[in-house]
Amino acid sequence: MNRFSKFGQYGIFLAFALICLVLALSTPKFFTISNLLIIGNQVSINALLAFGVTFVIITGGIDLSLGSMVAVTGVAAASFAHPDTYPLVVPLLVGLGAGSAMGAFNGLVITKSKVPPFIVTLGTMTIGRGLALILSKGRPVSNLSDEFNFIGGGNIAGIPFPIIILLIAFAVCSVVLNKTILGRYMYAVGGNEPAARASGIRVSRVKMWVYTICGLLSALGGILLTSRITTGQPNAGAGFELDAIAAAIIGGTSTSGGTGTMTGTLIGALLIGVISNSLDLLNVTSYYQQVVMGVIIIGAVVLDGVGKKD
Amino acid sequence: MNRFSKFGQYGIFLAFALICLVLALSTPKFFTISNLLIIGNQVSINALLAFGVTFVIITGGIDLSLGSMVAVTGVAAASFAHPDTYPLVVPLLVGLGAGSAMGAFNGLVITKSKVPPFIVTLGTMTIGRGLALILSKGRPVSNLSDEFNFIGGGNIAGIPFPIIILLIAFAVCSVVLNKTILGRYMYAVGGNEPAARASGIRVSRVKMWVYTICGLLSALGGILLTSRITTGQPNAGAGFELDAIAAAIIGGTSTSGGTGTMTGTLIGALLIGVISNSLDLLNVTSYYQQVVMGVIIIGAVVLDGVGKKD
Amino acid sequence: MSDYILRVKGISKSFSGVKALDNIHFDLKKGEVHALMGENGAGKSTFMKILIGLVVPDSGEVLLEGENLSGSHVTETLKKGISMIHQEILIIPELTVAQNIFLGREREVSGKGGILSGWLNDSEINRQAAALLDRMGVNIAPKAKMKHLSVAQMQMVEIAKAISNNAKVIIMDEPTSAISEKEVATLFQIIRDLKAQGVSIIYISHKMDEIFQISDTITVLRDGKYIGTKRAAELDQNALIAMMVGREIDQMFPEATQPVGHELLSVKNLGRAGKFANITFNVKSGEILGLAGLMGAGRTEIARAIFGLDHWDEGEISIKQTPIRARTPREAIDRGIGYVSEDRKGLGFIPRMSVKDNITLSSMNNHRKGGFINTHSEQSVTEQMIADLKIKTAGTGQHVTYLSGGNQQKVVIGRVLLASPEIIMLDEPTRGVDVGAKFEIYKLIRSLADRGMAIIMISSELPEILGLSDRILVLSKGKQTALLSKAEATQELIMRYAVA
Amino acid sequence: GCNQSSNKESADGGGKKLVIGATMLSMQNEFIVNVSDAMEAKAKEMGVELITVDAERSALKQVEQVESFIGQGVDAIIMNPCEVEASSPAIKLAMDAKIPIINVNSETSAKPTAFVGSDDTESARIAMRYIAEKLGGKGNVLMMHGFMGQAAQIRRDNGAKEILKANPGLKLLAEQTGEWDRAKGMSLTENWIQSYGDKINAIFAQNDEMGMGAVKALEAAGLKGKVLVVSVDAIPDALQAVKKGTLDATVFQNAKEQGGKAIETAVKAAKKEAFEKDVLIPFQLVTKENVGNFLK
Ligand SMILES: Nc1ncnc2c1ncn2[C@@H]1O[C@H](COP(=O)(O)OP(=O)(O)OP(=O)(O)O)[C@@H](O)[C@H]1O
Ligand SMILES: Nc1ncnc2c1ncn2[C@@H]1O[C@H](COP(=O)(O)OP(=O)(O)OP(=O)(O)O)[C@@H](O)[C@H]1O
Numbered sequence A, B: 001m002n003r004f005s006k007f008g009q010y011g012i013f014l015a016f017a018l019i020c021l022v023l024a025l026s027t028p029k030f031f032t033i034s035n036l037l038i039i040g041n042q043v044s045i046n047a048l049l050a051f052g053v054t055f056v057i058i059t060g061g062i063d064l065s066l067g068s069m070v071a072v073t074g075v076a077a078a079s080f081a082h083p084d085t086y087p088l089v090v091p092l093l094v095g096l097g098a099g100s101a102m103g104a105f106n107g108l109v110i111t112k113s114k115v116p117p118f119i120v121t122l123g124t125m126t127i128g129r130g131l132a133l134i135l136s137k138g139r140p141v142s143n144l145s146d147e148f149n150f151i152g153g154g155n156i157a158g159i160p161f162p163i164i165i166l167l168i169a170f171a172v173c174s175v176v177l178n179k180t181i182l183g184r185y186m187y188a189v190g191g192n193e194p195a196a197r198a199s200g201i202r203v204s205r206v207k208m209w210v211y212t213i214c215g216l217l218s219a220l221g222g223i224l225l226t227s228r229i230t231t232g233q234p235n236a237g238a239g240f241e242l243d244a245i246a247a248a249i250i251g252g253t254s255t256s257g258g259t260g261t262m263t264g265t266l267i268g269a270l271l272i273g274v275i276s277n278s279l280d281l282l283n284v285t286s287y288y289q290q291v292v293m294g295v296i297i298i299g300a301v302v303l304d305g306v307g308k309k310d
Numbered sequence C: 001m002s003d004y005i006l007r008v009k010g011i012s013k014s015f016s017g018v019k020a021l022d023n024i025h026f027d028l029k030k031g032e033v034h035a036l037m038g039e040n041g042a043g044k045s046t047f048m049k050i051l052i053g054l055v056v057p058d059s060g061e062v063l064l065e066g067e068n069l070s071g072s073h074v075t076e077t078l079k080k081g082i083s084m085i086h087q088e089i090l091i092i093p094e095l096t097v098a099q100n101i102f103l104g105r106e107r108e109v110s111g112k113g114g115i116l117s118g119w120l121n122d123s124e125i126n127r128q129a130a131a132l133l134d135r136m137g138v139n140i141a142p143k144a145k146m147k148h149l150s151v152a153q154m155q156m157v158e159i160a161k162a163i164s165n166n167a168k169v170i171i172m173d174e175p176t177s178a179i180s181e182k183e184v185a186t187l188f189q190i191i192r193d194l195k196a197q198g199v200s201i202i203y204i205s206h207k208m209d210e211i212f213q214i215s216d217t218i219t220v221l222r223d224g225k226y227i228g229t230k231r232a233a234e235l236d237q238n239a240l241i242a243m244m245v246g247r248e249i250d251q252m253f254p255e256a257t258q259p260v261g262h263e264l265l266s267v268k269n270l271g272r273a274g275k276f277a278n279i280t281f282n283v284k285s286g287e288i289l290g291l292a293g294l295m296g297a298g299r300t301e302i303a304r305a306i307f308g309l310d311h312w313d314e315g316e317i318s319i320k321q322t323p324i325r326a327r328t329p330r331e332a333i334d335r336g337i338g339y340v341s342e343d344r345k346g347l348g349f350i351p352r353m354s355v356k357d358n359i360t361l362s363s364m365n366n367h368r369k370g371g372f373i374n375t376h377s378e379q380s381v382t383e384q385m386i387a388d389l390k391i392k393t394a395g396t397g398q399h400v401t402y403l404s405g406g407n408q409q410k411v412v413i414g415r416v417l418l419a420s421p422e423i424i425m426l427d428e429p430t431r432g433v434d435v436g437a438k439f440e441i442y443k444l445i446r447s448l449a450d451r452g453m454a455i456i457m458i459s460s461e462l463p464e465i466l467g468l469s470d471r472i473l474v475l476s477k478g479k480q481t482a483l484l485s486k487a488e489a490t491q492e493l494i495m496r497y498a499v500a
Numbered sequence D: 001g002c003n004q005s006s007n008k009e010s011a012d013g014g015g016k017k018l019v020i021g022a023t024m025l026s027m028q029n030e031f032i033v034n035v036s037d038a039m040e041a042k043a044k045e046m047g048v049e050l051i052t053v054d055a056e057r058s059a060l061k062q063v064e065q066v067e068s069f070i071g072q073g074v075d076a077i078i079m080n081p082c083e084v085e086a087s088s089p090a091i092k093l094a095m096d097a098k099i100p101i102i103n104v105n106s107e108t109s110a111k112p113t114a115f116v117g118s119d120d121t122e123s124a125r126i127a128m129r130y131i132a133e134k135l136g137g138k139g140n141v142l143m144m145h146g147f148m149g150q151a152a153q154i155r156r157d158n159g160a161k162e163i164l165k166a167n168p169g170l171k172l173l174a175e176q177t178g179e180w181d182r183a184k185g186m187s188l189t190e191n192w193i194q195s196y197g198d199k200i201n202a203i204f205a206q207n208d209e210m211g212m213g214a215v216k217a218l219e220a221a222g223l224k225g226k227v228l229v230v231s232v233d234a235i236p237d238a239l240q241a242v243k244k245g246t247l248d249a250t251v252f253q254n255a256k257e258q259g260g261k262a263i264e265t266a267v268k269a270a271k272k273e274a275f276e277k278d279v280l281i282p283f284q285l286v287t288k289e290n291v292g293n294f295l296k
């Protein structure tokens, strides 16, 4: 069984590798360094959100407000990122602060009331969208400083800066999940909440942390997006939550809580990114793109499951 | 304990009544027959979808493909509903058939593979959207017969036809859930799947039914929508799944399965409908509407939960 | 043909390469009670699930009255006359008692095939359930929601469900693990009645005295292998244990080696509305206080209140003369209280976490370097605990789900111990645990007391209450009816106070 | 009916203000917000009460909103239709209730009391014509669609395809949707660059947001000098880009004029005064040469 669950963990790896192989054979453009860098760049935002929601799902929760947090934090950061106004650190802190605050608000309502996370974050999803529109008066916030725009658009030694952020975030999130007490407690809370409480874990505190971290990572995603498109857009990020949750689940995080890895989530995000990139490369008609995308996502997880079946 | 859970069941009723009271006091336009009929009419599509997804959630599943099923079935029905081509029954059967088939497909994949319903229906959501666009070649299907347009736009004795459909569907769904063996098995499967299996219940069969019914009700919603806007739209229904799931959960259906009532879901759908109607009536600026909507939804469920706390 | 109703030939089953059952033969006579014995993980439940059709064997066949059942779905097996009380309580919490009893065999308004087939007739099942429960002498309302019952009541409903099927063969997989003496007596009466009607019973239990009371024949499995079948009359307890574990166990209950010390915990007039009232007792260092009572006596509720899992309304709890009130388990743990729940799955371990992660969960503060985990110290402490408690596991990284019941229990005890408690409350510590492991746990409990801890042990097994406790507190319906010393306590006396 | 209406007007003038209900396609779209703001300003100037609601791109919601307006008894309705066909039932409802309904910005298949706006098809024609002219009628073009199935996407598609057909030298290399979104437009362009690289001569984006995304991607790949990018809407960002020369052209649609004229027409219709049935506000091509006229 143990052996098998290990295989299960690698199943999605194999599925992913298989898909990459097929793509590499069908178009020579796929496996070029420039294309791989582009995929990494395109995947970065979804991956950041997916990391955040992985924490949440591991504790047995869900966060639908990711996309709205992207919009609010993006608009908030952009408002302080006009050239020659504030130093770069100000928009960054404003954005990250806004995201953490919204995440903490989610955590607070979820732990203090008995309202299910689905409803709370559906509520804050709507509220957040409204806030983003109010903050920006419904208009994109543009004319941002070059330093700010570097975050999403710059390169270091030819590697797009978002990829660097992605890798750092991946490392940090993995460490938090696997090497810290907080991470251990997340698994415990999601694995069996009453038992975790009876073991002396302050469950509410763990949940507060988790939603706050998710808000923080959404803010990072929001800043990256804003900087990449050089505008803070109030309608940005709509639907991002589903992509992020999909990446986490494809990567093996179970919605019933207690399991999941950052590596799995990264693979999940890459899988989605690779498919959408290559459908463009192969110039599949846009209507059919959606069909193919859906089929491949289901297919990959079926393939992953084959190893787990018993 | 028993007493409390009973109160809990009625909690959302009270929350709903309270909100209606506040609205009635703040605008005289709210409690007019014409406005109530408008609300009923507006709520009908979401309520139909919410009934369907209530079955699914009771068995411990989820269906994100509702919105896409609305689009596919709407386009499919519309293609056979041009004046002087086929009798009315043809577009109806085509639509309902398409919905049931898609639902059954969801059920099949979910029961045959170990892929979580979230991923399967996320996949079919994308696939369905693509299918709707392919079927319609990306163009709205218009010029529909008067009989077809009556379904969503007609009145019987002053009562909009969608309200009549809504009431019939509500009655049927309630009966299925409470008075049939299938309904009993749904609660059993969602309440404790291994226990249901050990009692000799064919769990896969129950799930097949549930997703198929959900598809059927989505198709009914799709036909209603198409008829109401007199066009089959390939991009219709986007985001409907979240509203429908929200209605079910607000109404007390637990995402962990095993609980839920149709009455609760109906109240949930009415609550959402009433809020969005009255925010327009009260002329709340659209950006603030979203904020208020989110706050009220969370608030109503908090209010509901106050009774349940222990 | 023969007087065998059920014959099993050469059943084997592996889970991912590990053999759980190896070429098992088994014959069941009509109207006999056939005990199936073996240590935790011997393969008893797996074998039974194969009989009922929930697990598909790799090879072998099952014949019911000569008819080959191999490959039958559980739906058919149930119809053909085998029913089963499962080891893990399998109920639907949101449905009522009657709905649970008749789940899968719903009564239809017009019987099968009529115009109203598929329509539920709940008043009929309520009536039948009421009659059935009444006949069993159990006081449970058919319309009560299952989730509101105590574990013991749920177990009685499961028994009712199994016997309502009019089966020819009833499998009982540890039916008494969650119920107390009174209900056990009820169950045994039911079994005798069934036997008289010619129904065959396969009975699994880790309680030795029950086996000799009720069974005609005993079959023993060890590590998935068939060891032997004997008439119950040919065996005594020691001989049976030897067959099961492959060695003799001389003395079941270890004696105290250290004198009792100063008072550690004192409870005065503790009360919680509707649950218990006026509870007064103390426990001293080195002492084991047994808590006896029937199901629903309120023993678990008292422990939960002390541990901060439930609130309480009146009275006082003190540790070393200092009054305390723990509002959360964290506070209780910090005050030196440990609690091993009777609900091992619910409140005990985290199934999908490793042995190591479970064992250190309450004491992560001892393994912190800032916010980070000191894996090194964690690993060594876990290995030490595995050795101390003799936990049988493939390693520190093994998921707890895959351990046997006794070893899961030891993991929970290990977790509690690592938080260095002075007072430990053990609620049904040997529930579902095999003799060998029971013996280990008894030794462990005594050694903890000898190390100076105060122990409160809640148990529904009178032999272990009598064998291990220094003093015994008897509860009845939320009230304390006696506080007996080891010397004066007898099984009869305890029962007398328990029903008072 | 002129006499009657003047009677009514004096009654209104003495008592309560005129109430106009407006349902807008999406208040998350900058251009629509501009139209809405212009309506707001004009309403204030004319002393009428304006109730604005957001249909959030849903024709169903729009029909329901019009239904609510009718229930509330507004004096006139302004609709910024979500869809040609699907928003049409709203026209019928208003007509049946004898409340004037004015379409602003885009059309419905049902004929409203009046129409104020421009023809979306024309905007794409203008953009594509510019591309054809700049490329000398020969070259490889990529087209970025809006949300598939939406009215604006369909009409801009039609307009663009018309011109492509008329210029057989122009080859449509690929077309995909960028869902009106800048980030999606950028990703799509990045992927196209991988596929087609140097072969790309021009990109037509159906709105400025996607156009701006295309510009960013081309700049990053160092191709901006070689590829022509034209889009539609003339949002401030796009005008800045045209000024800088990164975006080659955009098509200006006069939000202020549309909003103002819509209110004027609605007020006239409500007061039963004479009004123009079709107020067409022309598009204008914005290039580096004339961008100064559009920047405030
Ligand atoms: N679904 C499963 N997957 C993997 N291994 C399993 C599964 N079910 C049982 N096993 C393993 O098979 C062996 C036999 O387990 P089983 O539950 O039959 O033992 P048992 O004799 O009933 O023990 P106990 O007395 O503790 O109930 C054990 O090693 C167990 O871990
Ligand atoms: N979840 C619950 N909901 C409602 N009542 C409960 C619940 N659990 C227990 N009870 C009731 O509380 C009372 C005390 O139960 P408790 O479990 O404390 O008894 P106990 O003496 O520990 O017996 P047991 O042997 O069953 O553990 C009983 O009447 C029981 O039916």
Ligand SMILES: [Mg+2]
Pocket (backbone or CB within 6 Å): C044, C045, C046, C087, C173
């Ligand atoms: Mg067992």
Ligand SMILES: [Mg+2]
Pocket (backbone or CB within 6 Å): C299, C300, C301, C342, C427
């Ligand atoms: Mg107990």
